[in-house]
Amino acid sequence: xxxxxxxxxxxxxxxxxxxxxxxxxxxxxxxxxxxxxxxxxxxxxxxxxxxxxxxxxxxxxxxxxxxxxxxxxxxxxxxxxxxxxxxxxxxxxxxxxxxxxxxxxxxxxxxxxxxxxxxxxxxxxxxxxxxxxxxxxxxxxxxxxxxxxxxxxxxxxxxxxxxxxxxxxxxxxxxxxxxxxxxxxxxxxxxxxxxxxxxxxxxxxxxxxxxxxxxxxxxxxxxxxxxxxxxxxxxxxxxxxxxxxxxxxxxxxxxxxxxxxxx
Amino acid sequence: xxxxxxxxxxxxxxxxxxxxxxxxxxxxxxxxxxxxxxxxxxxxxxxxxxxxxxxxxxxxxxxxxxxxxxxxxxxxxxxxxxxxxxxxxxxxxxxxxxxxxxxxxxxxxxxxxxxxxxxxxxxxxxxxxxxxxxxxxxxxxxxxxxxxxxxxxxxxxxxxxxxxxxxxxxxxxxxxxxxxxxxxxxxxxxxxxxxxxxxxxxxxxxxxxxxxxxxxxxxxxxxxxxxxxxxxxxxxxxxxxxxxxxxxxxxxxxxxxxxxxx
Ligand SMILES: Nc1ncnc2c1ncn2[C@@H]1O[C@H](COP(=O)(O)OP(=O)(O)OP(=O)(O)O)[C@@H](O)[C@H]1O
Ligand SMILES: [Mg+2]
Numbered sequence: 001x002x003x004x005x006x007x008x009x010x011x012x013x014x015x016x017x018x019x020x021x022x023x024x025x026x027x028x029x030x031x032x033x034x035x036x037x038x039x040x041x042x043x044x045x046x047x048x049x050x051x052x053x054x055x056x057x058x059x060x061x062x063x064x065x066x067x068x069x070x071x072x073x074x075x076x077x078x079x080x081x082x083x084x085x086x087x088x089x090x091x092x093x094x095x096x097x098x099x100x101x102x103x104x105x106x107x108x109x110x111x112x113x114x115x116x117x118x119x120x121x122x123x124x125x126x127x128x129x130x131x132x133x134x135x136x137x138x139x140x141x142x143x144x145x146x147x148x149x150x151x152x153x154x155x156x157x158x159x160x161x162x163x164x165x166x167x168x169x170x171x172x173x174x175x176x177x178x179x180x181x182x183x184x185x186x187x188x189x190x191x192x193x194x195x196x197x198x199x200x201x202x203x204x205x206x207x208x209x210x211x212x213x214x215x216x217x218x219x220x221x222x223x224x225x226x227x228x229x230x231x232x233x234x235x236x237x238x239x240x241x242x243x244x245x246x247x248x249x250x251x252x253x254x255x256x257x258x259x260x261x262x263x
Numbered sequence: 264x265x266x267x268x269x270x271x272x273x274x275x276x277x278x279x280x281x282x283x284x285x286x287x288x289x290x291x292x293x294x295x296x297x298x299x300x301x302x303x304x305x306x307x308x309x310x311x312x313x314x315x316x317x318x319x320x321x322x323x324x325x326x327x328x329x330x331x332x333x334x335x336x337x338x339x340x341x342x343x344x345x346x347x348x349x350x351x352x353x354x355x356x357x358x359x360x361x362x363x364x365x366x367x368x369x370x371x372x373x374x375x376x377x378x379x380x381x382x383x384x385x386x387x388x389x390x391x392x393x394x395x396x397x398x399x400x401x402x403x404x405x406x407x408x409x410x411x412x413x414x415x416x417x418x419x420x421x422x423x424x425x426x427x428x429x430x431x432x433x434x435x436x437x438x439x440x441x442x443x444x445x446x447x448x449x450x451x452x453x454x455x456x457x458x459x460x461x462x463x464x465x466x467x468x469x470x471x472x473x474x475x476x477x478x479x480x481x482x483x484x485x486x487x488x489x490x491x492x493x494x495x496x497x498x499x500x501x502x503x504x505x506x507x508x509x510x511x512x513x514x515x516x517x518x519x520x521x522x523x524x525x
Contacts, residue, residue: 113418
């Protein structure tokens with residue numbers, strides 16, 4: 001069959017309801033992508049940071065990673081992003097081996113990494129996709145910084161910079177979102193607001209999310225699943241089977257204790 | 264303006280004005296020989312005279328033209344070389360060590376060679392200025408590009424920026440403070456080079472005007488030439504400050520309420 005005929009055949013098929021409803025870009029980003037790590041190792045020179053680590057993260061899952069400082073959490077996210085190559089093993093996103101950067105993964109860096117020479121709004125809309133101004137404004141509103149859109153990043157506080165970086169990561173609506181301690185510099189109240197925001201956007205778009213945090217309570221509040229990293233490997237893989245809005249009871253405390261025992 | 268501010272301004276002008284008055288008085292009373300250092304008032308008269316016959320304006324214009332041409336050529340070359348070597352390691356390997364060696368040659372030392380090559384042609388002066396400004400701009404552009412925060416470039420790549428966007432939105436703005444420092448250096452060197460070049464060999468321009476006046480013992484015009492040079496230097500400085508203030512408005516040290524210690 002020649003290609004013209006194939007094209008015609010395809011056209012004749014009735015359009016999928018859902019396909020019609022959302023534009024292509026949105027539809028792609030609305031689907032979280034599975035991430036598979038198969039016996040990956042990472043060494044820097046002689047030092048082994050990750051050691052034959054295997055982990056399978058489902059599409060749209062919300063995973064929290066906890067572990068002591070220097071245990072390789074940032075390293076793990078950099079590998080998944082494709083910024084650094086694995087030393088050994090296989091790392092795949094949606095079944096495709098990761099080789100270098102890819103458009104469907106976004107990383108929120110541990111340090112905010114804002115462009116000091118661009119206004120806050122332009123930092124959030126860094127991709128400059130069509131209509132970026134509107135989405136960036138909305139995202140700033142979400143993180144509570146709508147009135148700072150035209151400021152230079154240099155005048156923001158540490159927590160505000162983190163929130164701008166969060167807005168920038170959220171507007172890109174990726175298939176996999178990697179968050180490296182995004183709430184470290186926030187007070188408890190703002191932190192709770194940001195948790196709510198993150199869950200709201202995640203529920204709507206369902207990108208696969210890996211969140212690094214030092215705060216075990218935060219991990220229990222947000223994640224479906226908590227991974228404890230220790231000695232370059234998974235020390236605990238704990239499901240959180242609690243409804244999202246009731247995560248402060250006895251069961252939550254029990255989970256926190258389990259996780260803390262493994263850090 | 265409050266009274267305090269006026270007083271503040273007045274204070275900065277106190278010493279220069281006092282010197283001028285002292286100078287005028289000593290020149291008039293004959294303590295200073297007019298042949299060696301004429302009174303400020305006769306410099307002012309020379310200013311009016313040369314303005315009237317058009318020679319001051321014409322010579323300033325010629326000098327300014329040479330300066331700007333040299334700056335444009337040298338500046339663009341230095342900038343492009345700096346970008347190239349900063350961004351592309353093979354070019355850096357090939358060119359940077361040669362540039363570092365050449366920069367150690369005082370560019371005024373090649374004046375005899377330049378006269379041999381170009382005579383006292385326009386090209387000689389423009390060439391000298393070009394060489395003079397090329398190195399500060401090159402070095403600072405190169406340094407600026409090399410020291411752009413790697414983390415920001417990484418962030419840009421993760422957020423899907425293409426190489427041209429990385430260049431325009433991250434590397435160039437990141438290198439700009441350093442490039443402007445280079446520009447400020449270059450402007451100083453530009454005038455210095457031009458003064459020397461015009462003093463040694465020229466048939467027009469401010470340097471020529473002062474050397475010519477020296478032959479006729481017109482010390483007032485010599486002084487006038489020096490003052491015009493100083494003013495042009497100041498003008499260049501004000502211009503770069505203006506550019507810096509606009510281009511680096513994002514920079515913490517240029518923001519309102521920033522400390523005055525810059
Ligand atoms: N580029 C590198 N070269 C050499 N060693 C590195 C490099 N990157 C990370 N490391 C080492 O790998 C280990 C893990 O670093 P990583 O940044 O992943 O820690 P982390 O778990 O994110 O810590 P923290 O919670 O403090 O951010 C550290 O010992 C660090 O020194
Ligand atoms: Mg880290």
